[in-house]
Amino acid sequence: MSAETNPAAAPLAVPSYLDQAPEVSARFARIKQRPVILEVTELSKSFSSPNRPPTVALDRVSFQVHRRELMCVIGPSGCGKSTLARLVAGLEPMTGGEMLLDGKPIHGPGPDRGMVFQSYTLFPWLTVLKNVMFGLEVGGGMSHAEAEQDARMWLEVVGLTKFAQAYPHQLSGGMKQRAAIARALANRPRMLLMDEPLGALDAQTRCQMQSYLLQIWRQVDITILFITHDLDEAVYLSDRILILDAHPGRVREVMEVAVPRPRSAEQFLSPAFIAARHHLEELIHPRAAQAADKLPVFRMTVVGDEVE
Ligand code: ADP
Numbered sequence: 001m002s003a004e005t006n007p008a009a010a011p012l013a014v015p016s017y018l019d020q021a022p023e024v025s026a027r028f029a030r031i032k033q034r035p036v037i038l039e040v041t042e043l044s045k046s047f048s049s050p051n052r053p054p055t056v057a058l059d060r061v062s063f064q065v066h067r068r069e070l071m072c073v074i075g076p077s078g079c080g081k082s083t084l085a086r087l088v089a090g091l092e093p094m095t096g097g098e099m100l101l102d103g104k105p106i107h108g109p110g111p112d113r114g115m116v117f118q119s120y121t122l123f124p125w126l127t128v129l130k131n132v133m134f135g136l137e138v139g140g141g142m143s144h145a146e147a148e149q150d151a152r153m154w155l156e157v158v159g160l161t162k163f164a165q166a167y168p169h170q171l172s173g174g175m176k177q178r179a180a181i182a183r184a185l186a187n188r189p190r191m192l193l194m195d196e197p198l199g200a201l202d203a204q205t206r207c208q209m210q211s212y213l214l215q216i217w218r219q220v221d222i223t224i225l226f227i228t229h230d231l232d233e234a235v236y237l238s239d240r241i242l243i244l245d246a247h248p249g250r251v252r253e254v255m256e257v258a259v260p261r262p263r264s265a266e267q268f269l270s271p272a273f274i275a276a277r278h279h280l281e282e283l284i285h286p287r288a289a290q291a292a293d294k295l296p297v298f299r300m301t302v303v304g305d306e307v308e
Pocket of ligand 1: 048075076
């Protein structure tokens with residue numbers, strides 16, 4: 001049956017991801033007026049190993065993130081997303097280019113950047129409260145009482161007040177990540193770097209956490225660079241999305257997400273959301289590649305016993 005005789009097979013008309021409602025354009029104009037917090041220019045990173053040509057993980061990557069912007073980084077596996085997060089965190093040396101945070105070169109880790117990883121990184125032997133207090137007392141030079149007061153405030157921001165005395169193993173995965181966010185934010189970083197922080201959570205908890213993250217971001221003066229490979233997550237969270245190509249990792253596009261804020265789960269079915277999602281899909285999973293992934297057909301059932 002052709003698309004003409006079978007309406008279900010006709011391609012859906014998808015609106016353009018470039019169409020922006022007036023309030024969305026006005027918001028982007030305001031974002032561009034804000035100071036640049038992170039400026040990455042021609043950033044390159046190669047990994048060399050003996051007897052093999054070097055792997056170019058990132059090749060002359062340039063982009064800027066403005067104050068209180070939430071930018072997601074997306075791209076196929078191996079495009080250098082985690083490498084980018086590690087470079088901005090100062091955990092790896094770059095091979096070329098420049099990274100400025102608040103106009104100052106990044107040369108290593110610093111308290112101006114907080115990290116939240118996919119794997120849970122809370123100290124298992126400390127309560128949630130003490131985990132958040134740790135950096136404040138040890139690195140921040142606060143007294144015990146000051147650190148406790150501050151940490152309790154951050155636990156309230158992330159909705160974990162009732163779990164202050166719990167140990168990490170007593171928390172769900174989503175709560176652990178909220179505690180990790182509280183711990184990172186308590187050190188008052190300029191920027192939060194999140195590398196697939198929700199990747200280990202089940203789908204429902206992940207949706208809840210995305211909503212929590214947006215609520216926290218709205219209340220706190222923080223700029224976020226969020227690594228993900230989940231297209232819906234990128235559209236739901238981002239102001240703009242940095243899309244990388246793989247091998248070598250290069251900037252494919254920096255896309256403005258035309259979905260109005262505040263975001264809600266109902267918007268997943270809105271034309272602007274579908275348009276943005278569809279554009280990402282086209283860039284990251286082009287149809288030709290999908291077709292190439294088709295499996296050869298070996299018939300293992302009797303003719304007539306069809307499931308479709
Ligand atoms: P992504 O997070 O997008 O999946 P990565 O940043 O992990 O990508 O990796 C980008 C490329 O760099 C890949 O080809 C990967 O194999 C390579 N790479 C990453 N880390 C190392 C390393 N420590 N040594 C050698 N190659 C690495």
